[in-house]
Amino acid sequence: xxxxxxxxxxxxxxxxxxxxxxxxxxxxxxxxxxxxxxxxxxxxxxxxxxxxxxxxxxxxxxxxxxxxxxxxxxxxxxxxxxxxxxxxxxxxxxxxxxxxxxxxxxxxxxxxxxxxxxxxxxxxxxxxxxxxxxxxxxxxxxxxxxxxxxxxxxxxxxxxxxxxxxxxxxxxxxxxxxxxxxxxxxxxxxxxxxxxxxxxxxxxxxxxxxxxxxxxxxxxxxxxxxxxxxxxxxxxxxxxxxxxx
Amino acid sequence: xxxxxxxxxxxxxxxxxxxxxxxxxxxxxxxxxxxxxxxxxxxxxxxxxxxxxxxxxxxxxxxxxxxxxxxxxxxxxxxxxxxxxxxxxxxxxxxxxxxxxxxxxxxxxxxxxxxxxxxxxxxxxxxxxxxxxxxxxxxxxxxxxxxxxxxxxxxxxxxxxxxxxxxxxxxxxxxxxxxxxxxxxxxxxxxxxxxxxxxxxxxxxxxxxxxxxxxxxxxxxxxxxxxxxxxxxxxxxxxxxxxxx
DNA sequence: CAGGCAGCGGAAACTAGATTCTCACCCACC
DNA sequence: GGTGGGTGAGAATCTAGTTTCCGCTGCCTG
Numbered sequence: 001x002x003x004x005x006x007x008x009x010x011x012x013x014x015x016x017x018x019x020x021x022x023x024x025x026x027x028x029x030x031x032x033x034x035x036x037x038x039x040x041x042x043x044x045x046x047x048x049x050x051x052x053x054x055x056x057x058x059x060x061x062x063x064x065x066x067x068x069x070x071x072x073x074x075x076x077x078x079x080x081x082x083x084x085x086x087x088x089x090x091x092x093x094x095x096x097x098x099x100x101x102x103x104x105x106x107x108x109x110x111x112x113x114x115x116x117x118x119x120x121x122x123x124x125x126x127x128x129x130x131x132x133x134x135x136x137x138x139x140x141x142x143x144x145x146x147x148x149x150x151x152x153x154x155x156x157x158x159x160x161x162x163x164x165x166x167x168x169x170x171x172x173x174x175x176x177x178x179x180x181x182x183x184x185x186x187x188x189x190x191x192x193x194x195x196x197x198x199x200x201x202x203x204x205x206x207x208x209x210x211x212x213x214x215x216x217x218x219x220x221x222x223x224x225x226x227x228x229x230x231x232x233x234x235x236x237x238x239x240x241x242x243x244x245x
Numbered sequence: 246x247x248x249x250x251x252x253x254x255x256x257x258x259x260x261x262x263x264x265x266x267x268x269x270x271x272x273x274x275x276x277x278x279x280x281x282x283x284x285x286x287x288x289x290x291x292x293x294x295x296x297x298x299x300x301x302x303x304x305x306x307x308x309x310x311x312x313x314x315x316x317x318x319x320x321x322x323x324x325x326x327x328x329x330x331x332x333x334x335x336x337x338x339x340x341x342x343x344x345x346x347x348x349x350x351x352x353x354x355x356x357x358x359x360x361x362x363x364x365x366x367x368x369x370x371x372x373x374x375x376x377x378x379x380x381x382x383x384x385x386x387x388x389x390x391x392x393x394x395x396x397x398x399x400x401x402x403x404x405x406x407x408x409x410x411x412x413x414x415x416x417x418x419x420x421x422x423x424x425x426x427x428x429x430x431x432x433x434x435x436x437x438x439x440x441x442x443x444x445x446x447x448x449x450x451x452x453x454x455x456x457x458x459x460x461x462x463x464x465x466x467x468x469x470x471x472x473x474x475x476x477x478x479x480x481x482x483x484x485x486x487x488x489x490x
Numbered sequence: 491c492a493g494g495c496a497g498c499g500g501a502a503a504c505t506a507g508a509t510t511c512t513c514a515c516c517c518a519c520c
Numbered sequence: 521g522g523t524g525g526g527t528g529a530g531a532a533t534c535t536a537g538t539t540t541c542c543g544c545t546g547c548c549t550g
Contacts, residue, residue: 315501
């Protein structure tokens with residue numbers, strides 16, 4: 001008996017090839033099903049969250065909406081927190097993709113402006129399509145598990161670092177490390193959009209962009225950009241960015 | 246019946262003077278005691294929080310430490326959330342006072358630098374004296390009740406607005422509204438210190454200050470300040486200031 | 491001094507929500 | 521036809537916040 005169990009459990013790593021094939025075959029189906037089910041829970045959760053406009057739903061509500069039982073839920077997720085986290089990562093992944101796609105054309109500073117403004121809009125709490133994950137859960141998540149938020153933001157930071165790097169190569173920026181600049185820009189856009197701590201009226205996307213631009217770009221370049229922007233969008237009171245709740 | 250109840254409950258406001266005097270006298274003692282007890286709960290909560298280094302304590306723990314019962318706790322606070330909020334407001338008030346006191350001397354930009362750096366330090370999560378209220382609870386609070394956070398920050402914003410106004414009057418700043426600049430500065434310092442979303446190494450206070458300074462001050466003034474700071478700490482290494490002229 | 495009353499301590503009860511457990515069932519596979 | 525792992529349904533458990541109950545103690549008032 002000792003021999004048998006030893007043969008089964010202590011097989012030399014050289015034999016592991018066929019073993020993994022067998023395991024892979026016999027678990028592929030299970031994994032596919034698991035992935036599908038998890039997705040169904042995620043969809044249900046998204047639906048509930050959009051209805052309630054907040055992350056304060058109960059696990060039961062999600063389960064009721066999904067074609068599975070509570071028991072299964074806990075088979076696929078460690079708990080509510082992990083559900084939220086997964087949802088957050090998924091949404092963030094999509095959002096980052098679309099931010100990147102929407103800002104892939106043009107001069108470096110144009111792209112940077114585009115991506116930061118879009119990021120601001122995405123994180124603003126009072127937007128048309130409520131995103132409780134970004135405006136509400138992200139803050140909580142950030143308080144509890146900053147590493148995971150950082151991981152979710154990483155692709156965006158990477159991308160913005162590249163754009164910043166290009167702008168720097170074009171001689172448009174003050175000297176500095178692109179990656180750290182990118183982090184500062186993302187933080188500023190995200191948090192200033194998310195909530196505002198001091199102003200009676202929320203800080204607008206225009207203000208955030210001007211602040212960020214000034215922070216990293218020398219005056220002559222910034223003046224030129226901002227003047228051009230102002231003469232193109234004549235009105236002094238930028239009506240299109242006023243949040244209409 | 247209607248007459249009596251009407252006389253008692255609908256007394257004309259002209260009679261309310263003596264009424265309030267009576268009420269005031271008979272409740273003053275009660276109010277003083279209440280205030281003292283509430284303070285004892287607050288002290289106990291602070292102690293528990295410092296021990297645990299987080300706001301994840303239970304009401305029971307606080308009550309056990311305070312010389313009063315759970316029942317009394319709920320007589321003085323609407324619940325745990327209100328306890329935390331009160332604590333936050335108290336700490337924030339003290340912190341703001343000390344920020345203001347520590348930055349009351351000097352030229353406007355020196356004062357601004359001082360107050361923003363101190364604010365950064367205050368909000369940094371990995372401080373010697375852990376401040377779970379600022380690094381942890383503030384985020385949660387901000388997600389749930391931004392108005393209250395805004396109220397707690399208001400005195401600081403007012404103060405910084407003044408400093409910014411003085412700097413502007415001295416011709417050191419680009420044109421802009423002091424109050425909104427102040428809000429952006431506070432947001433940037435607070436949130437960038439609190440958590441960092443994108444950098445492998447945390448953004449430092451120096452970086453935040455430079456970012457903020459650049460954002461609101463024209464290049465010639467900023468260059469001058471930053472050069473001076475750099476030559477004071479280390480030998481000159483700034484050959485290139487502005488690639489595009 | 492008796493009665494009423496407001497505040498309080500102590501402890502149990504209540505609640506909501508998350509998480510886990512029990513048990514029966516079903517169905518692909520042997 | 522068996523059978524075992526995964527599953528549905530829902531009860532049970534656990535946690536932490538909140539509320540309630542009961543009896544005690546001062547204190548004011550008639």
